[in-house]
Amino acid sequence: MDIQRLISMANQIGDFYESYPDQSHAQQDIAGHLNKFWALPMRKQIAQHVTEQGGFGLHPQVQNAIKSYLLV
Amino acid sequence: MDEIKYSPNIDYGTPTGQSTKHVTLTIDDRQVTVPDDVTIMHAAALAGVSVPKLCATDSLEPFGSCRLCLVEIEGRRGYPASCTTPVAEGLKVHTQTPKLADIRRGTMELYISDHPLDCLTCATNGDCELQDMAGAVGLREVRYGYEGENHLQSVKDESNPYFTFDPAKCIVCSRCVRACEETQGTFALTIEGRGFDSKVSPGNKSFLDSECVSCGACVQACPTATLIEKKVIEAGTPEHVVTTTCAYCGVGCSFDAEMKGEEVIRMVPTKHGGANHGHSCVKGRFAWGYATHRDRITTPMIRKNIKDPWQPVSWDEAINYAASELTRIKAQYGSDAMGGITSSRCTNEEVYVTQKLIRAVFGVNHVDTCARVCHSPTGYGLKQTLGESAGTQTFDSVMASDVIFVIGANPTDGHPVFASQMKRRLRQGAKLIVADPREIDLVANSPHVRADYHLKLRPGTNVALISALSHVIVTEGLVQEGFVKERCEWDSFVEWRDFVAQPQNSPEALSEGLGVSAEDIRAAARLYATGGNAAIYYGLGVTEHSQGSTTVMGIANLAMATANIGRDGVGVNPLRGQNNVQGSCDMGSMPHEFPGYRHVADDATRALFESAWGRPLSKEPGLRIPNMLDQACEGSFKALYCVGEDIVQSDPNTQHVTHALQQMECVIVQDLFLNETAMYAHVFFPGASFLEKSGTFTNAERRISPVRRVMAPKNGYEDWEVTVKLSNALGYPMHYAHASEIMDEIAKLTPTFHGVSFKKIDEMGSVQWPCNDETPQGTPIMHIDVFVRGKGKFFITQYVPTTEKVNARFPLILTTGRILSQYNVGAQTRRTDNTAWHAEDMLEIHPHDAEDRGINEGDWVGISSRAGETVLRAKVTERVQVGVVYTTFHHPESGANVITTDSSDWATNCPEYKVTAVQVTRVSQLSDWQKHYKTFSEAQIAFANKTREAKVESVKIG
Structure with a gap:
């Protein structure tokens, strides 16, 4: 899939959790959402973007969520 | 006292009582105990005593105008109307006395003196309350003659496409006027004039031009042939009835399909329908003619390339070709290259077998449903907060x-x-x-x-x-x-x-x-x-x-x-757009959930389905519709089984959708018509209309209602049978002899459906899930003592403005919606006379925005967005605010979704149809997309017509 579209979708998820007071928990929620609703090829692609492209374009909180909690 | 049992076949004259207090009275020789807020007429009906009546019917409040229902009450003077006289303890009522008979005959004589005596050739002969009452009161003569002033030459109004209004037959009982007010709430009808000049009037206009919304309540209420369906006039009265459920919106109205052999004569809203209580709208009541429309395709078709004409083939050939293509693609590209889409227009049973086919036979969870583009956020949001993906x-x-x-x-x-x-x-x-x-x-x-x-x-x-x-x-x-x-x-x-x-x-x-x-x-x-x-x-x-x-x-x-x-009286109520949005989601057609909203990664649930289905199942969430399309554009998604859904017309960014379909190697469409998606298909399986199959629909209030076959499928098979045939050809036999057996399997595997069966639905009329051992009669209201998730959970809801922003290039916001007379992509309603009310989609624009652009009512206007451009006629109105324009999407040539974008909901990818930044300008010709669409669709329709001609030819030769 177009990586820009995946970045945009992941950032939207990050936006939802931005106002949560416990940002550590928010990271788990962001990754949890991706694990629960994104197909494996999409998760692999976004994870690859983080490892190979430094997560360019992704909000820092989303990058951290992917690094720490994404199942691929 | 024992609970009063109401029969759907009896008209009790006035509405059911609400009181819990009861009184006992005597009517003729019968003692009866009834709620203390009903009328004598109602009590008489409960006692099995029939009081003559014309202006009364139990769906309407008492009116007391016809003077037929008079009774005598011991100890009271005069002859009170039983329809307006409340019951009281100890009353002794007489409904048949010589004096009452005399009064009633005299009243009927007056009615009949101004009524055509054409009973034998009248369309309601044998189904007319006036005729019945003439018999009931023993009318034998009309002493006044017919030479005096009368209404017999009144002009018939035939403007409504579905029913006629013949004032010559009207007895001015006001039932139609009251039905329009009380039942429908439109107040389109009135009694105009006084005394002899009194007449029913839709506001001094024809019915079609009036405020009338053609719901049919007046036709239903009319005791004579004054308001009557044109179909009854044409074909005569029906001879048998099958109760089924409307295939339009998420209200899920129950209807009695009144039949003559295999021909539907009329659809009458079921009096005791759980969702509609005897009411209907212009779609369900009248717009069912699409089922026999000449555009129906009833022969399977295949082709290698969408630029080729269709080849008509037998069912076996079509199924085997589809199966061979799916097998080839699976071998060549893997399971991830395949998926399926179901529709909210499918029955629960059809959705269930389709998702089973995708998960168990395709071997992936790439199955989605059109709720993706409407109420998927409801499923997500209510599950998160309350614990169940349904209205409360x-x-x-x-x-x-x-x-x-x-x-x-x-x-x-x-x-x-x-x-x-x-x-x-x-x-x-x-x-x-x-x-x-x-x-x-x-x-x-x-x-x-x-x-x-x-x-x-x-x-x-x-x-x-x-x-x-x-x-x-x-x-x-x-x-x-x-x-x-x-x-x-x-x-x-x-x-x-x-x-x-x-x-x-x-x-x-x-x-x-x-x-x-x-x-x-x-x-x-x-x-x-x-x-x-x-x-x-x-x-x-x-x-x-x-x-x-x-x-x-x-x-x-x-x-x-x-x-x-x-x-009671509160709650969170999602109004579902289509008839089976709730059901299609319940049935596991979301890529991350099995039936009953259980995630595919849940080991226990997956084991349950693996055991029942005898196949290993993936624990990975599948692709959603937009994901499938994106993958197709990039060449990794190759085969789609699309049942009853028209993604080309209904999904956003049409050109993206059509591009994706063109990249696929096998698109299988199962539908009634050559819809917009079928124009990009390689296999066409003809579908069956809701009149031609059995199953269930689940409405917005979780009500599972029966869909019952009233005629044989014109395509030869019910839709679930087609899916079963495809599964069989793919080497996974499904052994269902009837749709009820599919529901039995659903009930076995889904806790909230454990108590559901066709037998129970037929006995109860409908049932609201959860329906299981704890709630065998169903659950009208949820979360009464405890939320489904245990404790309700609050979520912080930070406002994040959409990225679809207005700017100098696209300064207006387009928002889309629907209209009463049309339904969704219009494939059904456009093939009915409902086009009388909505022949084309228009662009609503505020007068200020119109003036800025030199746009007048009816002008052609171009609407351009970041996704595309289309052209519609302008409707200048203050219903929309300054800066906002609005249109509907019922006609494919409108291209409303050519302009909507890929912007979508963060949690579910539900498209942001309601916000698209656009510019609107006056134009003089169609957009490039529309010109291309015209050429392309005409060619595709010609390809299909050749198939039909070939079929006719083969019949002639045969």
């Missing part, structure tokens, strides 16, 4: 509401039968809050209904509005903390409370961005929180946004904070 109430609950909050829904157009019930409650005095960018009819255009507050917000700002309302409730101390402490997760409440209390969430801070005054927001919030039972009704104006799921959760937050959930 039964429709009847609205009659106990004191405050009705409608947000992002247009019930009078989208859910008209429920809207009539809602309007009835509003006329009784319930308060109304409407949040909508447009002035929908409920705001001020429904007689005797007016919104107390119309929060005319800017499209895309729902979350800000919900935050502002929440801010008022929290900061003004209107939270029901006792309820929250007992029923909800306190920590989540505290986080939410602290968030919404922040100054930036105040009405004053958000007012400018919303375009709504802070005073109105505060007043609406106070009304919702303190006005008694408050219920929220919402639709696609909530869900089809980049923050659709956030708004759904915000709505649930509001309901929990104010304790407006878990009892």
Whole structure:
């Protein structure tokens, strides 16, 4: 899939959790959402973007969520 | 006393009583005990005594005009009308005396003296209450002759495409007028003139040009042939009845299909229908002719390439070709290259077998449904907050509401039968809050209904509005903390409370961005929180946004904070667009869930289905519709089985959708017609209409209703049988002999359906899930003592403006919606006479925006967005606000979704249909897309017509 579209979708998820007071928990929620609703090829692609492209374009909180909690 | 048993086949004359107190009276020789708020006429009917009547019927309030139902009461003077006289303890009533017989004969004589004596050739011969009453009162002569002044030469109004109005046969009983008022709530009819000049009138206009919405309530109520279906005039009266469920909107009305052999004569709303209580709308009541429309394709077709003409083939050839292509693609590209889409127009049983085929045979979870593009945020948001992906109430609950909050829904157009019930409650005095960018009819255009507050917000700002309302409730101390402490997760409440209390969430801070005054927001919030039972009704104006799921959760937050959930009259009520949105989601057609909303990664659930289906199942969530299309554009998604859905017309960014389909190697479409998606298909399986199959639909109130076959499928098979044949050809035999066996399997594997069966549905008429050992009679209202998830959970709902922003190039916001007479992509309603009301999609534009652009009513206007351009005619109206334009998407050539974009909800990818930045200009010709569409679709239709010609030819040769 177009990586820009995946970045945009992941950032939207990050936006939802931005106002949560416990940002550590928010990271788990962001990754949890991706694990629960994104197909494996999409998760692999976004994870690859983080490892190979430094997560360019992704909000820092989303990058951290992917690094720490994404199942691929 | 024993519970009174009502029969659907008896007209009790006046409405059922509500009182729990009872009185005992004697009617003729029978003693009867009845509620103390019914009439003598009603009590007589309960006692099995038939009192003559004409102006009375039990769906309407008593009127007392026909003077046939007079009775004598011992100890009282005169001859009171039984329809307007209440019962009382100890009354002794006589319904048949020589004096009463004399009065009734005299009254009937007057009626008949001004009525044509053409009973034998009248369309209602044998089905006419006037005729029945003439017999019942023993009318033998009319002494007045027929030479005097009369109404027999009155001109018939045949303007409505479905029924006629013949004033010559009218007895001015007012049943039609009252039905229009009480049942429908439109007030289109009136009695004009006085005395002899009195006549029923649709406001001095023809029926078609009047305010009449063609719901059929007047036709239903008419005791003579004055208002009668044209089909009955043409074909005669029906001879048998099959009760089934409407295939249109999410109200899910029950209908009696009145048949003559295999021909539908009329569809009459079932008196005791759980969702509709004998009412209907113009679609369900009349717009079923598409089922026999000449455009129906009933022969399977295949082709290698979409540039080729279709080849008509036998079912076996079509199934085997599809199976061989799917097998080839699986071997060549792997399972991930295949998937399926179901539709909310499918039955539960069809959806179930399709998702089973995809999961068990294709070997992936790439199955999605059209709820993706409408109510997927409801499924997500309500599951997160309350624990179940469904509305909380039964429709009847609205009659106990004191405050009705409608947000992002247009019930009078989208859910008209429920809207009539809602309007009835509003006329009784319930308060109304409407949040909508447009002035929908409920705001001020429904007689005797007016919104107390119309929060005319800017499209895309729902979350800000919900935050502002929440801010008022929290900061003004209107939270029901006792309820929250007992029923909800306190920590989540505290986080939410602290968030919404922040100054930036105040009405004053958000007012400018919303375009709504802070005073109105505060007043609406106070009304919702303190006005008694408050219920929220919402639709696609909530869900089809980049923050659709956030708004759904915000709505649930509001309901929990104010304790407006878990009892009659309150709740969170998603108004589902199509007939089986709820059911298609229940049946596991979302890529991450098995039937019953259980995630595919849940080992126990997966093991249950693996054991039942005998195949290993993937624990990975599958692709959603937009993901499938994106993957197709990149060449990794190659085969699609699309059942009953038309993604080319209904999904956003049409050119992206068609590009994706063109990249696929095998597109299988199963449908009634060569829909827009079928034009890009390689295999066409003809579908069966709802009249030709058995199954169930589940409506917006979780009501599972029967769909029953009233005629043989014109394509040869019910749709679930086609899917089973495909599965068999793919080497996975499915052994169902009847749709009821599919439901038995669903019930076995789905806890909320454990108690459901065709037998139970037939016995009860319908049943609302959860229906299992704990709730064998179903569950009209959910979350009464405890939420499904245990404790209700509050979510912080930060407003994030959409990225689909207006700018100098695209300065207006386009929002889309639907209209009463048409349905979804219009494939059904465009093939009926409903086009009399809506022949084309128009662009509504505010007079200021129109003037700026030199646009006049009826001008062709080009609408361009970041996704594409199309051309429509302009309708200049103040219903839309400045800066906002609006259109419907019922006609494919309109290309409404050529302009909508890929922007979607953060949680579910539900498209943001409601916000598209556009520019509008006057133009003189169609857009490039429309020109291409015209050429392409004409070629595709010609390809299919060749198939039909070939079929006719082969029949001739044979």
